[in-house]
Amino acid sequence: MWGDTSIKLGNTLGAVAGFLGVLLLLFYLAGFARGRLSRRLAILLLLGPAVLLLLVGIVVPAARTIYLSLYNEDSTKFLGFGNYTWAFGDSDIHQVLLNTLLWIVIAPILTTALGLVLALLVDRLRGQAVYKSLIFMPMAISFVGASIIWKFVYAYRDPSQPQIGLLSQICMWFGWHNPPNWILSHPLNNFLLMIIMIWVQTGFAMVVLSAAIKAIPEDITEAAVLDGAQGWRLFANVTIPMIRSTIIVVLTTVMITTLKLFDIIRTMTGGNFGTQVLANEMYNQAFTEFNNGRAGALAVLLFLAVVPLVAYNVAMLRKEREVR
Amino acid sequence: MAMLTRTERKRSEPARTAPTRTGVRRALSSPLSTVAVLLVTVVWTVPSLGLLVTSLRPEQDVAQTGWWDFFAHPHLTLANYHDVLFNGGFGVSDGLMPYLVNSLAITVPATIFPIVLASMAAYVLAWIPFKGSDTIFFVFFALQVVPLQMALVPLLQLFSGGAHIGSLTIFPAVGMGGSYAPVWIAHTMFAMPLAVFLLHNFIAQLPRDLIEAARVDGASHFRVFRSVVLPLATPALASFAIFQFLWVWNDLLVGLTFTGGAPESAPMPSRLAQLSGSFGDHWEILTAGAFVSVVIPLVVFFSLQRYFVRGLLAGSVKG
Amino acid sequence: MADANNGRIEIEGVTKRFLTPGGEVFTAIKDVSFTVEPGQFCAVVGPTGCGKSTTLGMVSGLDRPSEGTVKVGGKVVDGITDGVSFMFQADALLPWKTVLANVALGPIFKGASKAEAQARARDWLRRVGLTGFEDRYPHQLSGGMRKRVAMAAALINEPKILMMDEPFGALDVQTKAIMSNELLGLWEQSRPAVLFITHDLDEAVALADKVVVMTSSPGTVKAVYDIDLPRPRGSVQEIRFEPRFLELQHQIWDTLREEVERAYARTAGGPVTEGKAA
Ligand SMILES: Nc1ncnc2c1ncn2[C@@H]1O[C@H](COP(=O)(O)OP(=O)(O)OP(=O)(O)O)[C@@H](O)[C@H]1O
Numbered sequence: 001m002w003g004d005t006s007i008k009l010g011n012t013l014g015a016v017a018g019f020l021g022v023l024l025l026l027f028y029l030a031g032f033a034r035g036r037l038s039r040r041l042a043i044l045l046l047l048g049p050a051v052l053l054l055l056v057g058i059v060v061p062a063a064r065t066i067y068l069s070l071y072n073e074d075s076t077k078f079l080g081f082g083n084y085t086w087a088f089g090d091s092d093i094h095q096v097l098l099n100t101l102l103w104i105v106i107a108p109i110l111t112t113a114l115g116l117v118l119a120l121l122v123d124r125l126r127g128q129a130v131y132k133s134l135i136f137m138p139m140a141i142s143f144v145g146a147s148i149i150w151k152f153v154y155a156y157r158d159p160s161q162p163q164i165g166l167l168s169q170i171c172m173w174f175g176w177h178n179p180p181n182w183i184l185s186h187p188l189n190n191f192l193l194m195i196i197m198i199w200v201q202t203g204f205a206m207v208v209l210s211a212a213i214k215a216i217p218e219d220i221t222e223a224a225v226l227d228g229a230q231g232w233r234l235f236a237n238v239t240i241p242m243i244r245s246t247i248i249v250v251l252t253t254v255m256i257t258t259l260k261l262f263d264i265i266r267t268m269t270g271g272n273f274g275t276q277v278l279a280n281e282m283y284n285q286a287f288t289e290f291n292n293g294r295a296g297a298l299a300v301l302l303f304l305a306v307v308p309l310v311a312y313n314v315a316m317l318r319k320e321r322e323v324r
Numbered sequence: 325m326a327m328l329t330r331t332e333r334k335r336s337e338p339a340r341t342a343p344t345r346t347g348v349r350r351a352l353s354s355p356l357s358t359v360a361v362l363l364v365t366v367v368w369t370v371p372s373l374g375l376l377v378t379s380l381r382p383e384q385d386v387a388q389t390g391w392w393d394f395f396a397h398p399h400l401t402l403a404n405y406h407d408v409l410f411n412g413g414f415g416v417s418d419g420l421m422p423y424l425v426n427s428l429a430i431t432v433p434a435t436i437f438p439i440v441l442a443s444m445a446a447y448v449l450a451w452i453p454f455k456g457s458d459t460i461f462f463v464f465f466a467l468q469v470v471p472l473q474m475a476l477v478p479l480l481q482l483f484s485g486g487a488h489i490g491s492l493t494i495f496p497a498v499g500m501g502g503s504y505a506p507v508w509i510a511h512t513m514f515a516m517p518l519a520v521f522l523l524h525n526f527i528a529q530l531p532r533d534l535i536e537a538a539r540v541d542g543a544s545h546f547r548v549f550r551s552v553v554l555p556l557a558t559p560a561l562a563s564f565a566i567f568q569f570l571w572v573w574n575d576l577l578v579g580l581t582f583t584g585g586a587p588e589s590a591p592m593p594s595r596l597a598q599l600s601g602s603f604g605d606h607w608e609i610l611t612a613g614a615f616v617s618v619v620i621p622l623v624v625f626f627s628l629q630r631y632f633v634r635g636l637l638a639g640s641v642k643g
Numbered sequence: 644m645a646d647a648n649n650g651r652i653e654i655e656g657v658t659k660r661f662l663t664p665g666g667e668v669f670t671a672i673k674d675v676s677f678t679v680e681p682g683q684f685c686a687v688v689g690p691t692g693c694g695k696s697t698t699l700g701m702v703s704g705l706d707r708p709s710e711g712t713v714k715v716g717g718k719v720v721d722g723i724t725d726g727v728s729f730m731f732q733a734d735a736l737l738p739w740k741t742v743l744a745n746v747a748l749g750p751i752f753k754g755a756s757k758a759e760a761q762a763r764a765r766d767w768l769r770r771v772g773l774t775g776f777e778d779r780y781p782h783q784l785s786g787g788m789r790k791r792v793a794m795a796a797a798l799i800n801e802p803k804i805l806m807m808d809e810p811f812g813a814l815d816v817q818t819k820a821i822m823s824n825e826l827l828g829l830w831e832q833s834r835p836a837v838l839f840i841t842h843d844l845d846e847a848v849a850l851a852d853k854v855v856v857m858t859s860s861p862g863t864v865k866a867v868y869d870i871d872l873p874r875p876r877g878s879v880q881e882i883r884f885e886p887r888f889l890e891l892q893h894q895i896w897d898t899l900r901e902e903v904e905r906a907y908a909r910t911a912g913g914p915v916t917e918g919k920a921a
């Protein structure tokens with residue numbers, strides 16, 4: 001096995017070295033060109049690879065996905081918008097769309113709200129760096145890792161046996177002696193899965209919002225306090241309006257991540273027990289049902305849902321940058 | 325506007341600044357808020373603690389009692405790690421070790437390739453203006469909105485079958501069997517829009533004098549890129565490198581799709597997702613496996629926290 | 644080193660237009676013509692934004708004219724011009740390289756071996772009086788010392804043309820005078836053609852053989868003056884008191900003032916001028 005490992009790593013390092021070596025050689029040779037040619041060569045060699053990757057990797061495939069979405073499963077028969085009417089007509093998919101909608105409304109709002117509250121509170125505490133690190137830490141963990149952590153929290157055992165899942169045990173400590181099998185309980189399981197997303201993303205919301213709050217000039221809050229604003233009113237009339245655009249950026253960012261959510265569902269339930277969402281259903285259609293038409297249609301729906309969010313997000317980011 | 329006049333008013337009363345500042349602080353600090361933050365921190369930490377503790381307990385203990393029982397009966401063992409890495413246990417022929425190797429072999433090139441190619445492109449777009457360069461930059465920028473699900477199926481078809489017009493092959497099949505190349509290329513492609521956008525923003529701000537002086541001294545664009553631009557752009561490159569490293573390391577979708585989950589090339593997350601489905605009852609194995617996959621990002625997180633945050637904030641809309 | 648005819652700069656009917664981000668065409672300079680003879684020290688003065696840096700960029704080949712031609716040594720500029728060195732207001736030193744490595748960079752870019760480049764760099768650092776500072780980094784030097792390093796870096800390739808874009812603009816008056824004297828001293832030794840941009844008319848008259856005055860945008864050549872003060876000029880502080888200097892200085896200032904005021908009124912924005920008028 002060690003032999004195998006060293007071959008794999010050797011190949012990898014070889015690939016990196018080869019890649020860099022080829023580039024350096026090209027640069028060296030092209031460096032001899034003079035005048036107009038040198039400029040054209042620079043544009044071609046430096047920009048060309050990126051443009052090519054973009055075309056082959058994103059532009060052409062995306063166009064082809066749209067094309068595939070108009071055909072049947074093995075792309076032999078034209079269906080028009082058949083796959084789209086399926087997506088909006090099939091009752092199984094209704095559940096998927098409903099779940100996705102629940103996810104993109106609830107998870108981002110709770111994440112942002114909790115992040116905001118923490119941002120407001122944490123800055124006033126001693127040892128804030130420690131709290132911040134611990135709350136932010138899940139952001140470093142993969143969604144797969146996070147899912148396993150929480151799957152263990154939700155683990156079910158027959159109530160007559162000693163519990164291993166923390167959630168069930170807590171319920172028992174508080175006197176509820178037969179908690180359900182959490183992951184199987186629809187529709188509750190959707191919300192339990194959302195907690196994972198919130199757990200991962202809250203630190204992100206907190207750090208960004210805390211930076212925005214710190215950037216509010218002291219003058220402004222002080223002036224408001226002189227005018228008699230206190231506590232909640234200060235918060236609602238000064239702090240929130242001053243960081244509004246940041247709040248929206250955080251909200252839409254989490255929303256985009258949520259829309260593309262795949263890992264948590266795949267690891268926790270595989271989309272069973274009424275927890276399926278759009279991105280995972282798209283994967284299933286493509287790689288277990290082998291229906292490229294339906295998978296394409298779902299991917300296009302996902303794209304259409306993401307575009308306005310990203311566009312809005314970018315517009316907000318720009319505005320914020322101009323203000324600064 | 326109202327803000328502005330208020331600010332001015334305040335400036336004319338500097339004597340009252342000191343007492344009000346503490347007033348602002350006090351307005352939102354109370355014992356209650358300390359308790360609230362403490363509570364959230366505990367809730368946020370305990371699940372991870374459960375993972376770590378379980379991965380260190382003997383198999384019997386894990387099967388019979390909850391992990392909190394560990395504090396009453398502390399038995400420690402590293403056997404789970406040995407099992408999960410080398411034996412795999414429970415009918416799995418190999419442990420996680422090959423997947424760990426795969427993760428490393430995927431992540432390093434999939435971080436280096438896009439950074440190098442994107443910084444090259446960013447240099448041209450920022451410093452060698454030509455007809456259409458603005459349009460190209462805008463296209464890079466705009467393509468950030470395309471979720472990678474849009475490209476998944478056709479790209480996989482391309483890699484496994486190549487592209488042909490009639491009998492003419494315009495793109496050869498990369499060959500999917502146990503090779504890393506498809507994952508490297510896919511990650512590099514998907515990273516490109518964001519990487520070019522971020523690095524362009526940084527590289528365009530570099531001092532014009534340094535670049536033009538080298539040009540006039542006779543350095544070619546390639547030379548300027550290598551000897552002047554890359555060293556100056558190190559902070560941006562580092563931030564993006566950390567972001568991309570973590571993104572690839574933690575990624576499930578691309579890894580799963582472009583390796584098909586084959587042990588020869590699939591990364592850790594795809595194996596863990598699989599284990600989580602089929603070995604759900606052997607928590608000591610699953611938790612040890614999860615901890616192995618989580619430990620590298622955590623080391624990055626705790627040692628490079630400042631850069632980590634910067635990289636993450638810069639790239640948070642990716643995908 | 645500079646061949647007798649090699650360093651002539653001929654700017655003939657050059658117009659440069661830019662596409663503004665708004666999509667409009669902006670004419671930065673229009674129909675600019677003048678010539679700098681080999682070994683001549685030519686200063687260019689003009690209000691801010693009149694296209695001085697743009698002109699320099701086209702001589703060095705960093706940029707190309709929209710109309711007209713720029714010739715150096717009789718050859719139309721196409722790509723980076725050979726034998727040109729640049730010195731900017733900000734000294735273009737790489738912060739992560741030592742003084743020696745910074746100066747040696749020019750020959751290395753030109754293809755010299757590392758050892759040879761370093762030997763030449765040492766020699767040039769000696770000439771600008773920085774022996775013993777080879778291993779310092781730029782941030783460990785004073786502003787004047789950094790300027791000297793930049794000067795050594797500009798001259799080490801023995802250019803036939805030296806282009807300076809407000810090189811001493813950021814220095815205090817005393818340091819500026821010292822640097823000007825050193826520049827003249829070094830220039831006398833190798834005599835490259837110099838294209839020197841400045842906002843300081845005294846500096847222009849004290850250093851140059853020829854002063855080109857440009858109008859505000861679109862930039863055109865308003866007048867060209869020959870400075871017939873004898874060389875070597877000695878100290879730039881003292882030459883300012885000579886009657887001929889003052890005469891020339893007044894003459895040029897009369898031409899320039901009008902332009903500067905016009906440009907100021909434009910950049911300072913409409914309301915201010917209107918306010919004054921009313
Ligand atoms: N790349 C460009 N795109 C659009 N406009 C430009 C560009 N470069 C310069 N300009 C415009 O051309 C005009 C001339 O610029 P230039 O930098 O040559 O002026 P200058 O005479 O050097 O000014 P200063 O004395 O302030 O350095 C300015 O109005 C400037 O805004």
Ligand SMILES: [Mg+2]
Nearest residue numbers: 695696697808
């Ligand atoms: Mg200028």
